[in-house]
Amino acid sequence: MTATYTERPAVRARAPRTPGRVSGGLLDPKQLWQSTPDAFRKLDPRTLWRNPVMFICEVGAVFTTVLTIANSSVFGWLITIWLWLTVLFANLAEAVAEGRGKAQADTLRRAKTDTMARRISGWQIGQPVTANLVSGAESVPAPQLRQGDFVVIEAGQLIPADGDVVDGVASVDESAITGESAPVIRESGGDRSAVTGGTRVLSDRIVVHVTQKPGESFIDRMIALVEGAARQKTPNEIALNILLASLTIIFLLAVATLQPLAIFSKANQPGVPNSPALDMHGVTGVVLVSLLVCLIPTTIGALLSAIGIAGMDRLVQRNVLAMSGRAVEAAGDVNTLLLDKTGTITLGNRQASEFIPVGGAAANEVADAAQLSSIADETPEGRSVVVLAKTAYGLRERDEGELPGAEFVPFSAQTRMSGVDLADGRQVRKGAATAVTAWVRDGGGAVPEDVGSTVDGISASGGTPLVVAERVHDVPRVLGVIHLKDVVKEGMRERFDEMRRMGIRTVMITGDNPLTARAIADEAGVDDFLAEATPEDKMSLIKKEQQGNKLVAMTGDGTNDAPALAQADVGVAMNTGTSAAKEAGNMVDLDSDPTKLIEIVEIGKQLLITRGALTTFSIANDVAKYFAIIPAMFAGVYSGLDKLNIMRLHSPESAILSAVIFNALIIVALIPLALRGVRYRPSSAANMLRRNLYIYGVGGLILPFAGIKIIDLIIQFIPGIR
């Protein structure tokens, strides 16, 4: 028996999607406040040393604190406070990024309740599940389940562990992990057999073969991922960290070796009075640290880990779980996208395009029956039949209320038909050709010869045939065939054009014959297609691309996709897929939406662009800071150096303080950008570089001049600052 349930986890909100632009969650000011305690906790040098730039900052802050306590001044205290704030702001950026993940992790934890599992023993796959077996099931706490156990789950119960359905069909509420409230069907065999622990069976009874190890369930992994506990630095992040560390060392050397030069210069001009910046012992410690902190790349150093965490988070917001940051980066580098036709390029649901009468039936009759059978059919296919009946045959839309006493027969996986039994005894059915013709034959009716040829013709052209039949006065007969056609999704052509401009080749994978495949490929505007694709074909295509050192991304759901998913550089498994597929891929899409692959690529790129843009910005900032601090330090000794004070800052003290304050505030100002990612528009590399160089390079040169000047205009009124 199951233990008591907690309330159903809140459905997570999904970020609205604008095509062509990867949006991210906005920064809520409340988050800043909530993360402040964490920011203080991160001051611990044992954790901070991992970030060399900010660690140097903290050491500097400690140093100025000591100096200022020994030799107190307003200037010294203000610098000290702002140096500490610089470190805190960096910690805050990271804490805010992590905080978002923690909120999601809490939601997930609520799904991880202590479920009792009902384990059955002495049963083998294929044997009937008898009532005896079910009642004799042994009750064990879910954490004690082992790989290979069989558990039985009935309607209303939580699934205790990840596994594959090996017996039965059930509808399952997976909102705990996907946020999607509509139930999904899980059945034994086939590609929709995987179930996730923590989700709830809504109907029927299934037997699940446990595939997870204790404590390594999908939800456990999700929690670890969104919390950032499993976060490892990605290859690019490591490389960037190395570059930043070496820049930090260079500036550390530049500042440290300045001291003997300053002492010499001061001694050379004995008449010059001591100033807060420079005395006979050289540049004062507070000013030296200020120069250092302003020069080392604090902006990117402060935001680097937040950018990485936020990048993973943006994926999670889109219900994609990346098993590693490496995969996210690889997504940005992808050269070839393998896209399944159905669901990605075309609407997963085909639409009615034509009613073809057979066996001498009138076209109107077919339309009428097709419409009747689809009244209660809320699927897009069903709706499209009603729409076609109205537009092509002028049949007025009817609703269920107009047919008193009518009994609607819903579609089921077993019968593969749906329809309606009217009050006057007339029965109408539509469905798969084999199912409907069997229904007609079983009722004693004859199946006209042209049914077979019509159905085959539609299939051959890439469409899906649905046969419509009716039974009046106990004589069933086939009326006609509905031609359901693939409809290419709106906007796909533009997206593929964008991909091409980004240098990404798109390949459509389909089981259709080459003729149909070509027609759809041309209509959608993909670069290439693979028709009548078997899993082996997919695999060899991936290997061929990879031999040319190209990175390949694909989606898949079936067990037979697993090898290809594992081989691809970015393999996105659908959550509806099998456990094997989910294991093999390096990402799981909880929405099972294959179009996401395109968004994943964009998020991967955006992650790198954000890092690059802020690095450029951070380094470009140094120019203005030099112009603020160098004259402030040395114009007292060599008055000519005041000419470098091109911002005409108020005084040496206000100049240095302004530079330090700007340096700290720019971190806070850029936190939203770091979390959201810089704006990304798919375009050629040259265009993208030009745009980002102008904004973050040239902008990074100019902005601090204005910023420091403005801060200087304000702080010159602080009493104690000359």
Added chain:
Amino acid sequence: MSSSVAVFLFLVLLVVALVLTYRPFGDYMARVFTSARHLRAERVIYRIGGVDPDSEQPWPRYLRSVLAFSLISVLFLYGFLRLQHKLFLSLGFPGMSPSLSFNTASSFVTNTNWQAYSGESAAGYLVQMAGLAVQNFVSAAVGIAVAIALVRGFARRRTDKLGNFWVDLTRTVFRILLPIAVVFAIVFVAAGMVQNFHDFHTVTTLTGGKQAIPGGPVASQEVIKELGTNGGGFFNANSAHPFENPTNWTNFLEIYLILAIGFSLPRTFGRMVGDKRQGLLIVGVMSLLMAVSFGLIITAQLTHHGTVPTAAGGSTEGTETRFGVPQSAVFAAATTLTSTGAVDSFHDSYTSFGGMITIVNMGLGEIAPGGTGSGLYGILILAVLSVFVAGLMIGRTPEYLGKKLGGREIKFASLYILTTPACVLIGTGIAMALPGERASMLNSGPHGLSEVLYAFMSAGNNNGSAFAGLSVNTTWWNTALALAMLIARFLPMVFVLGLAGSLAKQEPVPESVGTLPTYRPQFAGMLTGVALIVVALTYLPALALGPLAEGLH
């Protein structure tokens, strides 16, 4: 002909000469390093050295060969200098002191040619010819070999082999440096440079005074001094000496020789990686930096507001009247933008801004066009860093010429750009902190500081020119500068070869419209910006207390 027209013609001719050299010479060098054929003379060398010229080396072995060869060179030259009085053609000069020998040996082996001695009063002809001039050839060749190894790293795929150092070294000497040196030595002799083994002649001048006129194998050494961007003068006055630089047109030829290899190697690079546009971009950035640098020096020299410069129409102090201010400025820019360090005027006498530009030129890491080989690998390292940042900005794992730049590659490139500033800054800082060493300054105040900064900048970038005004023949200065030269020469080579090794292993990523186009002007702008901001800005605080303090009133 007015002097401004003369200068204009001088520059135009120089540019035309370099442009005409670029293609044929660059292609020729590419052939030298890709050809499978060995010359007979080369085979003899290989047999003597026990080298199999057809076997290639992975990067650690290539590096070991470079270091072993250089170590032996230092030891050999050290012994030579210590013992020169026991050998013939010593002109009676005593052996050099241990610290001076160490300094000079390090200096010539590292292609620096910092001279803490005066050629005409310390080095005999045998030492000059068989010791120093030989190093002028091979130290230049070592630089080129390392640069070629890096180019092979970009050009090759899925291999750990970077070529054979001994073959690269021998071919550079036999097929590139020697033929040019022979031809130009004859030209220089024709122009009036001396080439003999005569001792000093004492002559009576027109006014009746006595003067000692030196002889020596000058022309042969002069060519390689410029061609190999060595810069070590036969005489103390270097290229301002009439025997080293007799006429205006030898001055032109010397500047041309300084720049010829540096400006043509990018073509070799473009050729070997199979994309000539890439070479064109590199040479474009080099030219831009050179043009800006020259423009700034000449402006500083001609527009100084002092009383004397205004009266003379330019800062003529320290320049040869034969060459004049503008030509001297071209020479100064060329010599500090390459690792040459030869001078035909004295940078110490330049206006403070003019002098500052020569310091900044070296501070850039000598990449425009830089020393033989070292200029190319220096700018390629900066290109790697620029590509890294630019590549991130277009949303891909950065790749340069199809090779991905990951942690390992960036580690080598970062360490490379760290080495030279560390040598320069730490050296300057220590020198300024020690009162005894500060006493070596002949000037006080900011100008004295500039002299010390210049000395370490020159040693740390293997330039070898001196601001003068510093008595450096002391044990401390000789040792400190020698260490700076050795560290700043060979540590970067370790990183360059390491980078080359990890690049060569990679299979290149195919190019697409998503690839960063590293042959467009926008990338040239980015590379220039990175060079200026990342490299040159490092020295701004020090410059502020030296030339800037002096120049801004």
